[in-house]
Amino acid sequence: MSVKALYQYSAEPRDLQANFNGMQLVYLYWPNHLLFCSPFAFLASPEMSMGEFCEQVVRPAIAAHPQAAGLDFGQAQWQLNNQPFSPDPALSLAQNGVAHKALLTLRVPGLDGIAGGAI
Amino acid sequence: MATKNKKLSLKDKYQYLTRDMAWEPSYQKKEDIFPYERFEGIKITDWDKWEDPFRLTMDAYWKYQAEKEKKLYAIFDAFAQNNGHQNISDARYVNALKLFLTGVSPLEYGAFQGYAKVGRHFSGAGARVACQMQSIDELRHVQTQLHAMSHYNKHFNGLHDFAHMHDRVWFLSVPKSFFDDARSAGPFEFLTAISFSFEYVLTNLLFVPFMSGAAYNGDMATVTFGFSAQSDEARHMTLGLEVIKFMLEQHEDNVPIVQHWIDKWFWRGYRLLSLVSMMMDYMLPNKVMSWKDAWEVYYEQNGGALFKDLERYGIRPPKYQDVANDGKNHISHQLWSTFYQYSHATNFHTWLPSAAEMDWLSEQYPDTFDKYYRPRFEHWQKMQDKGERFYNNTLPQLCQVCQVPTLFTEHGDPTQLSLRTLEHEGERYHFCSDGCCDIFKYEPEKYIQSWLPVHQIYQGNCEGADVETVVSKYYHINIGQDNFDYVGSPDHQRWQAIKGNRPLGGDDDSRDAA
């Protein structure tokens, strides 16, 4: 469907990657850890390696959670936009196919939240 | 019994106002005068079938509105002269007013503009009169709300720049975008959105139990403006129901269009009202009714009666009503958890519910509170007791349509977030629900333009790259005054002084003292 209007209606997306000054958006969801109310929205360089992204962006973001301390990203089972995903930590986000506005889902065996996922 | 009317009957007076004072154009085409009346696809064959059961004429309108204003302002004066703010239940309550002033009052202004516009654009004089009266009502609402709040602004923080904040602050994009969505639609969709879905189906939840709660918390000024505004609402609600019936009776082709709008605006309104759910359950120190009970009375029961009545036109209850009904057990807790963790970026304070309040929540929400939400609050309490009050120092993902952080959980699985995503013309978009995702799919060109506060910060459009700069410079929130936890805030200290308690030293027991 499309907008009903009195004229030919067209519009440009407001959040094109070009508007982020060389950076991109990456969302990250850590299921069963509802201490954090929603997935995180991060700004990252497409050239940043997946390993750097995990250690420099994700780790400080989740630090307040008791299960964050010993988290080993090497054990992580990832999803990219809800599909199974095996990123190479040495390659960049772009090379791994983590495009602008991609949603990453992080699951680490044994770290299933506290109190049944309430925290 | 003789009828008492010696002059014109109500029906006659109304007929003169809405029919006989209108005219047929002679030197301009009707389509040129009313250019917005057809493009939405709504077919009107006979505007004379328009009925306004209140049949209010201008003389009666001014008479009754003047009387309402006189009563209202007498109470405002009394409230201010007697330092009414000192008689509220607790200063935490004022935070609900801060949210109201920045989130709701500007919508009243938006409604004033919206009804003025559609009141110009219908060719039926009856509809024009009803919209114009409502437009004036809405202007009255925003003015009386500002006057009521101006007293609180003298004594509490966070109320100083509501219009600026409404345009910029992250969570206020939720109400703002809701109204902008409605106002940028055609006139018939606007009326379905605001008059029917919002006024008739949903606003009772804000203006009836919440205002009763204001009274129960000693806020004479707010309950009075709330109920004074709501006294206009009986007319507005009636307009909402009549406009739906009118469209449905005019042409059968209107039925699917109206049904789609009802689906869309029920869901938009439901998401918007999630803000009210936490006001009811968490921000009223003296509780009057849980959000769940209010939802059952004012949506399930009343909405049920309404949609049964509309069955005869081929209208069914809104899509995803079942998801919304399930949400009554969850959304207030989820919203409060969100605002608690982002309280450094709000113009109002948050706090953890006290032990007694948590017991009340357990009682009201026996199936969900202890299982899913109490452990989170107790965890935060432990952190707070250690001096590590939890703030989430990241930015949240927002829904492309409702603009609420994607914080809602799946229908039937309250430990998993409800996340939806799709690609449209090479761009990826994210949603909080099937309801919002469907709205996007129907008019993607509209929502690809959403001004999402988180993305705007990251694009560098908000005067700073870090939260502190954005909050202070771009939002005009005074750091350390307006934001952070209630405990220990200047508002809290002022309240302690008003009540003659010792000044706050940051002791752990201070929360219970409040």
Next chain:
Amino acid sequence: MSQLAFIVFQDNDNARYLVEAIAEDNPHAEVQHHPAMIRIQAEKRLVINRATVEEKIGREWDVQEMLLDVISIGGNVDEDEDHFILEWKN
């Protein structure tokens, strides 16, 4: 399914007479008192009769005066000089 017509008034001096009149004319109605407001609900139909209100309030009363004290309604509205009716028709 139950279909309740309802009306909610501010809990003030005017409304007390209105509520009295409504209760008398609608024996099936239930009156609920909440902080600052009074809610009256009844299956399918509620009526306010001018004559009954005038009797209670002891003066002439215009049906539209209810607009001063009403907070909310549920049901289709039918109003004329002598009554105000809220009704679900289906």
